[in-house]
Amino acid sequence: MIKSLDPRVTRDQIELNNQIAPLQELDQWETYEVFHQKKRGDQHMHVGIVHAPNPEMALLFGKEQYGRRGITANIWVVKTANVFASEYEDQDIFETVPEKQYREAGGYKVMEKINKYKKEKKA
Amino acid sequence: MYGNAYIDPNEKPKSIIDGEDPIKLAEFEARIARGEKIEPKDWMPREYRKQLIRMIEQHAHSEIIGALPEGTWITRAPGFKRKLALMAKVQDEVGHAQLLYSAAETLGKSREAMINDLITGKSKYSNVFNYPAFTWADACIIAWLIDAGAIINQVANAKGSYGPYCRALDRICTEESFHLKYGHDNVVTLATGTATQRKMVQEALNRWWPPIMHFFGPSDKISNHTEILMRWKVKMATNDDMRQQFLNMYVPKIWDLGLTVPDTLLKKNDETNKWEYTEPDWDEFKRVINGDGPCNAERLAVRRNAEERGRWVREALNTSQSKYIVPLA
Ligand SMILES: [Fe+2]
Ligand SMILES: [Fe+2]
Numbered sequence: 001m002i003k004s005l006d007p008r009v010t011r012d013q014i015e016l017n018n019q020i021a022p023l024q025e026l027d028q029w030e031t032y033e034v035f036h037q038k039k040r041g042d043q044h045m046h047v048g049i050v051h052a053p054n055p056e057m058a059l060l061f062g063k064e065q066y067g068r069r070g071i072t073a074n075i076w077v078v079k080t081a082n083v084f085a086s087e088y089e090d091q092d093i094f095e096t097v098p099e100k101q102y103r104e105a106g107g108y109k110v111m112e113k114i115n116k117y118k119k120e121k122k123a
Numbered sequence: 124m125y126g127n128a129y130i131d132p133n134e135k136p137k138s139i140i141d142g143e144d145p146i147k148l149a150e151f152e153a154r155i156a157r158g159e160k161i162e163p164k165d166w167m168p169r170e171y172r173k174q175l176i177r178m179i180e181q182h183a184h185s186e187i188i189g190a191l192p193e194g195t196w197i198t199r200a201p202g203f204k205r206k207l208a209l210m211a212k213v214q215d216e217v218g219h220a221q222l223l224y225s226a227a228e229t230l231g232k233s234r235e236a237m238i239n240d241l242i243t244g245k246s247k248y249s250n251v252f253n254y255p256a257f258t259w260a261d262a263c264i265i266a267w268l269i270d271a272g273a274i275i276n277q278v279a280n281a282k283g284s285y286g287p288y289c290r291a292l293d294r295i296c297t298e299e300s301f302h303l304k305y306g307h308d309n310v311v312t313l314a315t316g317t318a319t320q321r322k323m324v325q326e327a328l329n330r331w332w333p334p335i336m337h338f339f340g341p342s343d344k345i346s347n348h349t350e351i352l353m354r355w356k357v358k359m360a361t362n363d364d365m366r367q368q369f370l371n372m373y374v375p376k377i378w379d380l381g382l383t384v385p386d387t388l389l390k391k392n393d394e395t396n397k398w399e400y401t402e403p404d405w406d407e408f409k410r411v412i413n414g415d416g417p418c419n420a421e422r423l424a425v426r427r428n429a430e431e432r433g434r435w436v437r438e439a440l441n442t443s444q445s446k447y448i449v450p451l452a
Contacts, residue, residue, distance in 0.1 A: 004421055005255050006195040012428060016420045020242070020431045023235040027437055031225075031450045048291070049225050049450045051234065053440035065218055069298065081448045088162055 032058035033083055035076040036066050044076055052077075139170040139351055155356055160286035163229040163452065174357050175285055176230045183223035184241045184248035188422050189269075190216040192252055196262040208305050212266065215298045222294060226287040228450055242427045244414060251334040253416030260313055260320075260327035266306030268331065271373055272338045274299045275365050284356035287452055307376075314380040321381075328377070329385045336386075336403040339366040370398040 004010060028051045035044035047066045052058035058077040067075060086093075101107035140148060147166050154161065161167055190213045197213065200206045224234045240246040251269055256262050274296065281292035313324035340362040343349050352358040360368075371391075377384060388401045411419070 005257065006191070006421070006425070007198060008195075009421065009425060012432075014421075014424050014428045016424050018424050018427050018431070020427045022239045022243075023430065025233065025235060026441065026447055027434075028234045028238075029437070029441060030445050030447050031228075033451060046452065048222060048294075048452075050221075053437075053442065057440065064214075065221060068214070068218075079445070080450050081445060083451060085451060088165055 029053045031080045032062070032077040033080055034058075034062040034066055035078070036062075036072060037074040037076075038071055040073045042073070044074070049080065050077070055079075139348060140168060143168050152354065155284045155354070160289060161284050162286045163449070168355075170351075171355055171357065172230050174352060175288065176227055176232050178357065179223055179227040179230075179288055180232065180237050180240070181247050181249075183220045183227060183237065184246055185252065186216045186220035186223060187241075188248045188252045188426065190220075191422055191425055192254075192256040192418070193262055193265060195256055196259060199259065200262070201259060205309070209262070209266075212302050212305060215302065219291075219295050219298070222291040223288075225450055226285075226291045229287045229452065231449065233447065238430065242423055242430060244419075244423055247412060250337055250408060250412050250416070251331075252422060253411050253419045254331075254334050255418055257330065258323055258327060260310075260323040261330065263306060263309035263313060263324065264327045264331045266302055267310045268306070268328075268335055268373060269338070270299055270302040270306055272335065272365075272369050274303060275368050275372075276339070279359040279365065282356070283359055290452070311380065314382060325382055328382055332385050333403060333407070335369075336366070336400070337405075337408045339363075339369070341405050341408065367398055370400070374398070 030053075031049045031051055032055070033049055034047050036047045037044045050058055050061040050065055052061050055077055059075065062075050062077050063072075066072075096103075148168060151161070151165075151167060151171075154165075161171075193209065193216070194213050197206060197209050200209045224237055227237060228234055237246070241248070251265075256265060277292050277296050277299065281289050281296060283289055310324060313320040342363050343361045349358065349361075370389075374384060374389065374391075386401050388399060391398050410416070414420075
């Protein structure tokens, strides 16, 4: 038995050579992505993951891991396997071009037209 | 809590970019040079992935093992308020381990594989946790000065290039500020207390000074390897730079309390603006990191015991049919 300053070591009578079987795949379960909402009315934001065996435990671990400081109104958990993500490689699909100004507020210059109209009318 | 990533000095110096696609490598380096982050599914050099896994994994192990010497003092912390605070700190450290294991997982190593490598002694963790916390004052010195060292390291690494690691570190750094204040408050209480309390905290500081000087690791060999890791923003500062930063910030605060540092050569050279000190005993550092410290065997035995005792609970809950998927971010 270990001679230790740690009372837990003595209580459990831990042996120094306590070999154990290695952890198997999925011993730590699968992962859930956690989304955190600070206040009612805010967006939920992705904050990280937890390992959990089911959604209820994922919520519990999510609360401990991401909600134990500051303020929290609500959290969501989603199995990582259920999230479908775009590829960074395809990031160019989000690029816009000058011809798409018709989608932007800045693409409409009404004041120019109005001023031109007023000037011509006076003349 | 953590020291700098431990790179084995005996590792063969080889070209770490051998065989990499030069076009992809150039794009990768340009992205980092622009200050953009690398995300899990991006192309990355093998050595980048390997060093990051090793570094983040060591960091995670350091958090989980670091919780052990401090956890020892929860039941004996003086007063209810300090017990609560220490419990919160220890919980944070275990939470840090979870955040860091998650970041390492995105690079392709499962949490099970990392824990297996920890409990068999294959992976390293910060050397300081192989020393015992003899008294309550030791726990206070750890919370103040070891966490202070960890913060210097973590703030630097949070500006690194790998997205998931940076995001984990941002969360961690926020919590560390509580640890630092809590630790400082406890040390101040002892240092401004009775003669017995002052003696107790001075003795703890004397015990912890050598491990603190070891904390950031030996001077880096200026090698091609180090240079590339710094260009890739895997390594953010040299070990000596971080040690200087620590001394600059904390030695004056120690002296402020009328405590002494057990190193007669320690002083700031006003010309070079650098701290001078007795070179730490790097043979001891190597001996301890390779397994032969006062607490290495105990720490791993305690960790194995925890894994084994929790195993039936994890198995009983493991009813899911789904497959493991690498987390997204
Ligand atoms: Fe920590
Ligand atoms: Fe900490």
